Every structure is written in structure tokens, then in C-alpha cells.
Amino acid sequence: MPTEPVIEKGLDRVVVDRSSISWVGGETGELVYRGFSIPELVPGVPYESVVHLLLRGEPPASDPSPEVTQALREHRSPPAGAEEVVDALSPRLPPLEALRTILSALGDGTYGYPPTLADGYRLIAQTPVLLARFVRRANGHAPVAPSASLSHAENYLTMITGRRPEPEVARALESYLVLLADHGMNASTFALRVAISTQSDLASAATAGLATLKGPLHGGAPSKVSDMLDAIGSPDRADAWIAERLARKEVLFGFGHRAYKTEDPRNLLLHALARKVARPDRLQLAEAVEARGLAALRAAKPTARLYTNVEFYGAVVLEAVGLPRELFTPTFAVARTAGWSAHALEQAADNRLIRPEMAYVGPAKGRRWPRPLPGR
Amino acid sequence: MPTEPVIEKGLDRVVVDRSSISWVGGETGELVYRGFSIPELVPGVPYESVVHLLLRGEPPASDPSPEVTQALREHRSPPAGAEEVVDALSPRLPPLEALRTILSALGDGTYGYPPTLADGYRLIAQTPVLLARFVRRANGHAPVAPSASLSHAENYLTMITGRRPEPEVARALESYLVLLADHGMNASTFALRVAISTQSDLASAATAGLATLKGPLHGGAPSKVSDMLDAIGSPDRADAWIAERLARKEVLFGFGHRAYKTEDPRNLLLHALARKVARPDRLQLAEAVEARGLAALRAAKPTARLYTNVEFYGAVVLEAVGLPRELFTPTFAVARTAGWSAHALEQAADNRLIRPEMAYVGPAKGRRWPRPLPGR
Numbered sequence: 001m002p003t004e005p006v007i008e009k010g011l012d013r014v015v016v017d018r019s020s021i022s023w024v025g026g027e028t029g030e031l032v033y034r035g036f037s038i039p040e041l042v043p044g045v046p047y048e049s050v051v052h053l054l055l056r057g058e059p060p061a062s063d064p065s066p067e068v069t070q071a072l073r074e075h076r077s078p079p080a081g082a083e084e085v086v087d088a089l090s091p092r093l094p095p096l097e098a099l100r101t102i103l104s105a106l107g108d109g110t111y112g113y114p115p116t117l118a119d120g121y122r123l124i125a126q127t128p129v130l131l132a133r134f135v136r137r138a139n140g141h142a143p144v145a146p147s148a149s150l151s152h153a154e155n156y157l158t159m160i161t162g163r164r165p166e167p168e169v170a171r172a173l174e175s176y177l178v179l180l181a182d183h184g185m186n187a188s189t190f191a192l193r194v195a196i197s198t199q200s201d202l203a204s205a206a207t208a209g210l211a212t213l214k215g216p217l218h219g220g221a222p223s224k225v226s227d228m229l230d231a232i233g234s235p236d237r238a239d240a241w242i243a244e245r246l247a248r249k250e251v252l253f254g255f256g257h258r259a260y261k262t263e264d265p266r267n268l269l270l271h272a273l274a275r276k277v278a279r280p281d282r283l284q285l286a287e288a289v290e291a292r293g294l295a296a297l298r299a300a301k302p303t304a305r306l307y308t309n310v311e312f313y314g315a316v317v318l319e320a321v322g323l324p325r326e327l328f329t330p331t332f333a334v335a336r337t338a339g340w341s342a343h344a345l346e347q348a349a350d351n352r353l354i355r356p357e358m359a360y361v362g363p364a365k366g367r368r369w370p371r372p373l374p375g376r
Numbered sequence: 377m378p379t380e381p382v383i384e385k386g387l388d389r390v391v392v393d394r395s396s397i398s399w400v401g402g403e404t405g406e407l408v409y410r411g412f413s414i415p416e417l418v419p420g421v422p423y424e425s426v427v428h429l430l431l432r433g434e435p436p437a438s439d440p441s442p443e444v445t446q447a448l449r450e451h452r453s454p455p456a457g458a459e460e461v462v463d464a465l466s467p468r469l470p471p472l473e474a475l476r477t478i479l480s481a482l483g484d485g486t487y488g489y490p491p492t493l494a495d496g497y498r499l500i501a502q503t504p505v506l507l508a509r510f511v512r513r514a515n516g517h518a519p520v521a522p523s524a525s526l527s528h529a530e531n532y533l534t535m536i537t538g539r540r541p542e543p544e545v546a547r548a549l550e551s552y553l554v555l556l557a558d559h560g561m562n563a564s565t566f567a568l569r570v571a572i573s574t575q576s577d578l579a580s581a582a583t584a585g586l587a588t589l590k591g592p593l594h595g596g597a598p599s600k601v602s603d604m605l606d607a608i609g610s611p612d613r614a615d616a617w618i619a620e621r622l623a624r625k626e627v628l629f630g631f632g633h634r635a636y637k638t639e640d641p642r643n644l645l646l647h648a649l650a651r652k653v654a655r656p657d658r659l660q661l662a663e664a665v666e667a668r669g670l671a672a673l674r675a676a677k678p679t680a681r682l683y684t685n686v687e688f689y690g691a692v693v694l695e696a697v698g699l700p701r702e703l704f705t706p707t708f709a710v711a712r713t714a715g716w717s718a719h720a721l722e723q724a725a726d727n728r729l730i731r732p733e734m735a736y737v738g739p740a741k742g743r744r745w746p747r748p749l750p751g752r
Contacts, residue, residue: 005391010573011732014390015381020738035739044749059746081466085477088464090457094485100580101461101480104587109470113591185734187574191584194567197386198591204476208567208584211480215489215574217729258731353593355634356387358561362396363411370435373420 007359016185016354017193021054021342024184029262031183034058038179042269047152047177047338048072054182054342055120064151071121076146078126079108086130091138095131096220098138099330100210102130107203114348115202120341123206128152128334132159135327153177156334161322172277173321176314179266180332182339184259188213189336189343196347197354202340209340210333219332223325224253225315228289235288242289242296252293254312261305270313277320286316383735392561392730393569397430397718400560405638407559410434414555418645423528423553423714424448430558430718431496440527447497452522454502455484462506467514471507472596474514475706476586478506483579490724491578496717499582504528504710508535511703529553532710537698548653549697552690555642556708558715560635564589565712565719572723573730578716585716586709595708599701600629601691604665611664618665618672628669630688637681646689653696662692 008014023032031038034053041050046064051072053059060067085105089098106126111119133143136159144159153174157165165173183189191212195205213219232241245252257264274283290308297306318328384390399408407414410429417426422440427448429435436443461481465474482502487495509519512535520538522531529550533541541549559565567588571581589595608617621628633640650659666684673682694704 007392007394008390009393010728011387011390011392011730014384014387014732015735016383016387016732017385017734018383018737019734020736023736023738023741030741032736032738032741035741035743036745037741040743040745044752045745063747063749081464081469084464084466085461088457088460090460090484093457097483097485100483100583101477104477104480104583107473107476108466109473184736185732187570187729187731190730190732191567191570191588194563194570195584195588195591198563198588198594198596200587200591200594200596204587204590207476207480208571208587211576211580211584211587212571212574214580215571215576218574218576220574220576258729352386353563353634354387354566355563356390356392356561356566358393358395359391360396360399360408360560361394362399362408365399365406365408365411365413367411367416369412369416369421371439373439376420 005359016190017347019185019343019346020057021339021346022182022184024259026259027261029260029265031265033182038265038269042175042178043171043273045178047174047181050178050181051124051338054338055117055345068121071118072125072152073148075118075122075125076129078130079106079110081108082106082126082130083133086134087137089134093138095135095138095326095330096214098134099127099131099333100207100214102134103127103203103207103210106130107201107207111201111203113199113201115196115205115341115344117345119202120345123202123341124152124337127337128156128159131330131334132156135160136162156331157321160327165321168277169321172273172317175273176270176317176321176331177335179269180310180314180335182336182342187215187218189339192340193343193347194354196344197351199351202344205344206337206340209336213329213333213336219329221253222311222315222318222328222332225311226319226325226328228253229282229285229315232285232289235285238288238292239296242293246296246300252297254308254315255293255297256306257309260307260309263307264309266310267308267313270310270317274313274316274320278316279320282316282319286313381735392566393723395561395719395722396433397715397722398558398560400635402635403637405636405641407641409558414641414645418551418554419547419649421554423550423557426554426557427500427714430714431493431721444497447494448501448528449524451494451498451501452505454506455482455486457484458482458502458506459509462510463513465510469514471511471514471702471706472590474510475503475507475709476583476590478510479503479579479583479586482506483577483583487577487579489575489577491572491581491717491720493721495578496721499578499717500528500713503713504532504535507706507710508532511536512538532707533697536703541697544653545697548649548693551649552646552693552697552707553711555645556686556690556711558712558718563591563594565715568716569719569723570730572720573727575727578720581720582713582716585712589705589709589712595705597629598687598691598694598704598708601687602695602701602704604629605658605661605691608661608665611661614664614668615672618669622672622676628673630684630691631669631673632682633685636683636685639683640685642686643684643689646686646693650689650692650696654692655696658692658695662689
């Protein structure tokens with residue numbers, strides 16, 4: 001057995017592939033979709049147009065993208081059998097657990113390899129329909145069918161809440177979906193690309209993505225920001241709560257990011273959205289917790305470059321548009337189906353099986369089983 | 377945006393972590409589980425004892441492992457609600473698509489982080505129970521409950537076929553399960569470790585593993601070996617069929633492996649098992665196809681080190697134990713739940729988020745959206 005080589009644990013500095021989809025500028029606080037910085041897109045560019053940009057490579061000829069609007073309309077009906085699976089899910093299941101099974105149930109044997117643009121549209125269109133069906137049913141309400149006259153963001157909120165959102169609320173949710181649509185080679189996108197690299201299909205790969213997004217180190221923690229704000233309760237209690245928490249060596253939710261060493265550009269735009277749609281007292285509380293949290297963290301570690309991340313004002317915006325916190329991570333996934341689809345198409349266009357090595361450090365070979373074996 | 381660095385596409389030479397679980401000797405044709413070469417384990421070591429070895433690190437005090445036997449018995453009842461999901465699956469769904477949803481349905485919110493030994497036992501015990509339930513139902517038969525007096529391999533075959541297997545058949549399937557229980561850092565195990573690295577749970581991570589195993593470049597192709605043998609039909613037709621196939625630049629199923637540059641040690645042991653349990657005419661056909669296929673491939677590429685892989689005699693053995701070919705990859709997954717569980721425990725024991733970089737090669741930043749945006 002070979003001597004131990006360099007271990008790239010975490011793959012931090014390893015560049016796994018080229019990509020034309022998005023660029024994360026961790027030092028400068030930038031996120032760029034195919035050349036467009038996100039402040040160029042938010043607010044104002046419809047989610048359908050961003051789906052067009054991410055999946056097809058260029059902006060559409062008009063907004064919202066006519067091709068994507070049409071394709072999402074055509075593909076909103078889930079495959080035969082998927083609704084039966086959704087209706088069999090226990091209403092007590094956390095929606096994030098349900099969503100993993102929902103994405104898997106989309107895969108009915110008709111998703112193949114290589115993935116197609118139509119596969120991407122199906123995934124993007126059907127995920128919110130089935131998620132909303134589960135949520136409505138779990139709350140004892142009848143499902144709300146999607147409407148051909150509503151945008152993707154309007155449909156999502158309407159299917160979840162049962163009523164058509166105010167325009168400002170729909171625009172805020174749409175901006176959230178745009179900002180969360182892709183983010184370079186994060187862990188869930190990487191898991192999706194690993195799955196596609198074996199020539200697996202998009203429904204399977206998106207399920208792998210969701211299974212990975214679910215972890216609190218990736219997308220599974222934003223609801224904890226809301227829990228934290230509730231626990232603090234008012235701006236004057238922020239300092240004491242934060243000090244106690246840090247004294248117990250516990251983390252502050254929504255602070256810090258592996259990629260960004262400055263402001264997370266998504267969080268800045270979400271903060272601006274929160275100023276428009278959040279309740280004033282909630283916004284004030286969030287801003288106080290951000291300011292006092294950063295002050296406390298920077299006092300403890302003067303050299304650390306710490307900022308709030310996308311989960312911080314993301315939680316405030318998702319609260320303000322009327323989504324319950326158990327839907328925060330599922331809504332992140334609804335947004336990310338765009339990026340996942342784009343990455344699946346890109347991986348398949350120039351594929352190579354992703355299969356790293358590992359260094360075996362277990363017992364040397366040649367051990368003998370401690371007992372005689374039957375039949376020898 | 378930075379200039380392009382070294383791209384590790386496929387991660388071929390990248391060592392992602394240390395592992396004590398198994399070692400693949402690609403040059404020498406070895407597979408070692410925690411120091412035990414597989415010819416030391418097969419035939420004879422029960423699957424339960426290999427689960428013990430892989431998950432707990434050392435062989436059990438007696439065979440079959442009393443601890444694992446007891447734990448699998450205790451954990452064979454699926455969580456509330458999972459059977460309802462299985463019964464809602466369309467009977468026309470390919471079993472491999474069904475199994476992805478089944479693994480996801482195991483995750484009911486009670487699998488947490490870090491994964492535990494009990495989580496592993498639950499996954500290993502419940503996967504065949506629910507898979508068999510789906511298969512029985514899809515064929516119009518009542519489910520068969522697992523029996524506390526049968527081994528894991530006997531239970532699997534009994535639950536699938538409805539009758540208790542002959543001892544020699546059960547031993548052959550048990551050896552298959554042992555040989556496929558782990559295989560270093562393959563793509564599905566890597567996807568599972570990526571999922572665990574975000575502090576996701578074992579049910580989610582195993583679902584990501586299955587989504588990745590499903591691809592034909594990994595585990596999704598063994599049934600094609602059986603299809604190929606059927607298409608050839610008799611040894612005397614092997615040369616002509618192979619020549620025609622290679623002339624069309626198509627692959628021969630069950631030949632070649634990314635890791636092994638010599639005989640795949642699992643395939644040698646499966647060949648020995650096939651000699652015991654396969655129909656003589658089927659064995660003769662397989663051996664002729666292997667010999668003529670290797671001769672043709674080596675004539676075309678004299679320097680290539682090509683051999684049949686685990687899928688080749690794996691297919692012959694799985695046919696012989698009475699499994700239909702659409703269950704070949706699901707049975708591979710049933711075996712691999714052991715390795716997946718061991719890798720999840722190992723990843724969590726010294727975790728770091730697995731998140732590589734990528735080189736952005738898309739349009740430069742600073743593009744302007746082609747139209748004015750509403751609300752600006």
C-alpha cells in the first residue's frame with residue numbers, strides 16, 4: 001500500500017472543472033451569472049428570464065422570457081404517479097424531508113442521459129407544484145392548481161398560501177428566487193455534478209443536490225435565523241443574548257460564509273428588499289442583531305473578516321412574504337432548481353466520471369479471519 | 377477574475393481524504409476491507425459479520441456477528457409512513473427509480489447529524505424490506521415479512537421471491553453482498569460523503585449515493601451483461617456478435633474498470649461462485665463471451681490492460697440466484713448500504729465541508745441587461 005500523499009480534505013483549493021454559469025468573487029463580494037452581476041438583475045429581472053440566462057446561456061429577447069414562460073406552463077403537470085406519492089407522505093413530515101422524496105418521485109424513468117433543456121424545465125416547473133401540494137395537504141387544505149396567467153414566483157406563493165400575493169410581495173419573492181438561483185460550485189451543485197458524471201439523470205441528481213443542501217452547513221439553517229430573532233425578541237436584549245451565546249461557544253446563525261471574505265452581495269440586496277417588505281419592528285430587530293453580533297464577533301476575533309450571510313436577510317425577506325420558516329430551505333431549493341439544471345447540462349456537455357482517490361490508513365492487508373470458515 | 381488554474385476534471389489523482397475502511401489495489405487486483413483481503417472473506421464470512429467489520433472496525437467475536445444480527449432484527453420495521461409511500465409508487469416504475477424514493481422515504485426526520493451506528497443498522501435492515509415490498513406489490517403479490525430466524529441474505533431472497541432459497545443459493549447471494557459491500561472512494565460513496573459533509577443525515581446521504589450509483593458508468597449497467605448474453609445466445613455466435621458490435625464502436629458490457637488494471641478480484645470470486653450455481657449452458661456462454669471479447673479487445677488495442685469487471689460474473693450469479701435483471705443494481709445498492717453507512721460514520725468523525733472550486737470561463741462581468749428594468 002502506498003505511502004500517504006497530499007490530502008485535499010474539503011477540496012478547498014482543488015479546481016474541479018471549468019464553468020460558464022456563475023462566478024463567486026469571495027474577496028470582492030460579487031456574484032455574476034454569465035457576465036451579469038446580481039445588482040444588475042435585482043430588482044427587476046423576472047425569474048423566468050434568469051432561468052433563460054442560466055440554462056440557455058444568454059438573456060431572452062424580452063422579459064419575462066417567452067420561451068421559459070411557455071415551457072414552464074407546458075411542464076407544470078407532474079408525471080403520473082408523483083401526486084400519489086405526495087399524497088402518501090405523512091403530513092407530519094418536515095417539508096424539507098418531504099421535498100427530497102418529491103424530487104425523487106419526479107424521476108419516473110423518463111429522465112435520461114444526457115439531461116435535456118426540457119428536463120430542466122420539468123424540474124423547475126414541477127418542484128413548486130408538488131411541494132405546495134404537500135404543504136397544503138399537510139395543513140388540511142385542498143391543493144391550489146398553478147395558473148397560466150401568473151409568474152413563477154406568483155404561482156409559488158399562491159399555491160402555498162391559497163391567495164394571490166400583493167405585487168410588492170411577489171416581487172420580493174421573485175428577487176429571492178433570482179438571488180438564490182445559482183452560486184458556483186457549492187456542495188449541493190457539486191453532488192449533483194458527481195451524480196450526472198456517472199450518466200445518471202437530472203431527477204436523481206437534483207435529489208442528490210437536495211440531500212446535500214439539507215445539511216445545516218449548506219442550506220439547512222436559515223430558519224434558525226428566525227428562531228434566533230424570536231429568542232432575542234427586542235433590540236435592547238441583543239447584546240446580552242449574543243454574549244451569553246458566544247460564552248457557551250455556540251454559533252450565531254446567519255453569520256460567516258466559506259466563500260465570502262466581505263459582504264455577501266446577495267445579503268446586501270436582500271437587506272434592501274427587507275427594508276421594503278418587512279415589518280418595521282422585525283427589520284429593526286434584525287439590524288440590531290446584525291450590528292451587535294458583528295461587533296461581538298469582531299471583538300472576539302479582531303482579524304476575522306466576518307459578515308452576515310445570505311441566510312440572515314434571506315430569513316427576514318421570506319418571513320415578510322408570508323412563508324413559514326420550515327419552508328425557507330425548500331424555497332431555497334425551488335430557486336436552485338435553475339442552477340442545478342444549468343450545471344447538469346454543462347456537466348453532461350463535457351463529461352468525465354468524478355471519482356477522487358483516498359488514502360487508505362487502515363490495518364495492513366494480510367489479516368486472517370479469527371475463525372475457520374464453513375464450507376472451506 | 378483569475379487566470380485559469382490546473383483543472384482536476386474527474387478528480388482522478390486528487391486524494392480527498394484518509395479512510396480506514398477499504399483499499400482498492402488497482403494495479404495488483406486487490407480489495408481489502410480493514411486489512412482483510414476479500415478472498416479471505418469469500419466464501420464463508422456472513423454478511424452480518426462484514427457489516428460488523430465495516431461499521432465497527434474489527435471482526436465480531438463469533439459468526440454471524442451476534443450484535444449485528446440482533447440490531448438488524450430490531451431495526452427491520454420501517455418508519456411509520458414509509459410503507460404508505462412504497463404502496464403509492466406506481467407498479468410500473470423501474471425498481472431502481474423506486475429504490476431512490478424508498479431510501480428517501482426512510483428519512484422521516486429521525487435521522488440526524490452526526491450519523492450513528494443505529495442509523496446504519498436501520499438503513500441496512502430496512503432497505504431490502506421496503507424494496508421487496510415494492511417488488512412483490514408490483515408483481516401483484518402480498519409482501520413477505522422478514523423472519524428473525526433467517527440471515528440477511530436469506531431474508532432478502534425470501535422477501536423478493538416468496539420462498540426460502542436453497543442453502544447454496546443463499547450462500548451465493550451472501551457472497552455477492554459481501555463482495556459489493558464497499559469499494560473505496562467510488563462515485564456513490566463520494567456523493568454520500570459530500571452530503572454528510574454539510575451535516576446532512578444518513579438517509580439523505582444514502583439517497584444521494586443511490587442517485588449516483590444509478591448511472592451506467594457506476595452501478596446502473598449490470599443487467600446489460602445479461603441482455604448481451606441473451607443477444608449472443610450461444611458460444612459459437614460470440615465472435616461474430618462481438619466483431620459487429622466493436623465495428624459499430626459500441627462497448628461490450630462488463631468489460632473494463634477505471635480502477636483495476638488487472639483482474640477485478642470480485643469478479644474472480646464471482647466467477648468461482650457462478651461455477652457452483654449457474655446453469656452449465658449459461659456459464660459456458662458467459663465464459664465464451666469473456667474469452668472472445670477479451671481476445672477481440674486486445675487485438676484492437678494490444679497495449680490496453682482490459683479484463684471483465686464485477687458486473688460480468690455478478691450478472692451471471694444474480695441470474696443464478698433467481699433475481700430478475702431489473703433488480704441487479706438495486707441488489708448492488710442493498711449490499712452497499714453497509715459501505716455507505718461506514719463511510720458516513722467515518723466522514724462525520726472528522727468532518728470538513730467538501731466544496732471544491734471551479735474555474736469560471738463564462739462572459740466577463742459587467743454586462744448590462746439588454747432592456748430597462750421595471751421599478752428602477
